[in-house]
Amino acid sequence: MRTLSIVIPVYNEQDSISPFLEAARPAVARALALMGNGATVEYLFVDDGSSDRTPDILGILSRLNGDVRHIRLSRNFGKEAALAAGIDHAAGDAVIPIDVDLQDPPEVIVEMVRHWLAGAQVVNARRADRSSDGWFKRWSARGFYRILNRLSDYPIPENVGDFRLLDRQAVDVLRQLGEQARFNKGLFSWIGFRVATVDYVRAARGAGASKWPWGKLWSLAIDGITASTTMPLRIWSYVGGVVALVAMAYAGFLVVRTLVTGIDVPGYASIMVAVLMLGGLNLLSLGIIGEYLGRVAREVRQRPLYIVAETPGAEPAPAVERLRA
Known part of the structure; x- marks a missing residue:
């Protein structure tokens, strides 16, 4: 039945x-x-x-x-x-x-x-x-x-x-x-x-x-x-790697340009843009990590x-x- x-x-x-x-x-x-x-x-x-x-x-x-x-x-x-x-x-x-x-x-x-x-x-x-x-x-x-x-x-x-x-x-x-x-x-x-x-x-x-x-x-x-x-965590690992590579490439470009042409590196504006962009990326990635940590905490409490x-x-x-x- x-x-x-x-x-x-x-x-x-x-x-x-x-x-x-x-x-x-x-x-x-x-x-x-x-x-x-x-x-x-x-x-x-x-x-x-x-x-x-x-x-x-x-x-x-x-x-x-x-x-x-x-x-x-x-x-x-x-x-x-x-x-x-x-x-x-x-x-x-x-x-x-x-x-x-x-x-x-x-x-x-x-x-x-x-x-x-x-x-x-x-x-x-x-x-x-x-x-x-x-x-x-x-x-x-x-x-x-x-x-x-x-x-x-x-x-x-x-x-x-x-x-x-x-x-x-x-x-x-x-x-x-x-x-x-x-x-x-x-x-x-x-x-x-x-x-x-x-x-x-x-x-x-x-x-x-x-x-x-x-x-x-x-x-x-x-x-x-x-x-x-868990792909969002992996994606932000990739984003971090890409940003690091771009930053190193740009730093190399600035060094070469300064040595070759003698042009000083522009200061305040470019630095602020970089800081704000990286700060935003850091906060976003921390938020994603926090979501997963919150889930882990809920599971651990049982x-x-x-x-x-x-x-x-x-x-x-x-x-x-x-x-x-």
């Missing part, structure tokens, strides 16, 4: 939860029919420290519906940690993370399951177009993926978010990974396995407002690059990625979730 786990991270989504379940149930029922007799589903909501009525609504739904479970984190740890918590606690043979806002259509789940039954272990849901986004978001997303894939040690598919199907074997591997600074899209790509892709058109948000302002998107982009590659405060309807959860190592 197979089980399908639908993992839904939520943060202050009191208006979106019930519409999501109403929209998801028909599509999931068709997916269960493909999986054969006795197939079951669990809707696993991860409450990422909500301050509205989200915990109350989830409590009511889990008591009234045997296929709804939820866990509550002790505070807002961020979507990446909440998604990791859901994957850790999912019991299904296949796990599908999905947002509650209905921008990712539940109907795509049927095609995902079809590919999974055909042998795929990871089924990516890829946006066919980004016409629903503004021009700046489309441009910045395209630039991010191009930069990331040029720098990364492994390819990360463009226009693929967290919405995908993960086989139990893939889930078990993900649970063994110990990163504290999470970039789940990178980890989903890093693990490999047999991959299939389903294209879909993203819908408008069903209810509520986006929890992703530009500041958070920028932080996610930085986390994505630093989590996926704090848990998230803390589960409550798992209603299940065995009492420990106060502090296990270290992901």
Whole structure:
């Protein structure tokens, strides 16, 4: 008997939860029919420290519906940690993370399951177009993926978010990974396995407002690059080498010119330009090094990625979730 786990991270989504379940149930029922007799589903909501009525609504739904479970984190740890918590606690043979806002259509789940039954272990849901986004978001997303894939040690598919199907074997591997600074899209790509892709058109948000302002998107982009590659450090080693060679060549030129022509070296302006340029390069390179050192510090502290405060309807959860190592 197979089980399908639908993992839904939520943060202050009191208006979106019930519409999501109403929209998801028909599509999931068709997916269960493909999986054969006795197939079951669990809707696993991860409450990422909500301050509205989200915990109350989830409590009511889990008591009234045997296929709804939820866990509550002790505070807002961020979507990446909440998604990791859901994957850790999912019991299904296949796990599908999905947002509650209905921008990712539940109907795509049927095609995902079809590919999974055909042998795929990871089924990516890829946006066919980004016409629903503004021009700046489309441009910045395209630039991010191009930069990331040029720098990364492994390819990360463009226009693929967290919405995908993960086989139990893939889930078990993900649970063994110990990163504290999470970039789940990178980890989903890093693990490999047999991959299939389903294209879909993203819908408008069903209810509520986006929890992703530009500041958070920028932080996610930085986390994505630093989590996926050390190439920025190597690039600045190359830049430093090139600058040193140029400086030595220019110094040699000035010495030769002074000896041959007797022209004095121009002073203040050229020195200030060189100092300011090198100072800027130093600060930029220190910032890049600092990003990586910050990640190292987070890993060395070995704090848990998230803390589960409550798992209603299940065995009492420990106060502090296990270290992901």
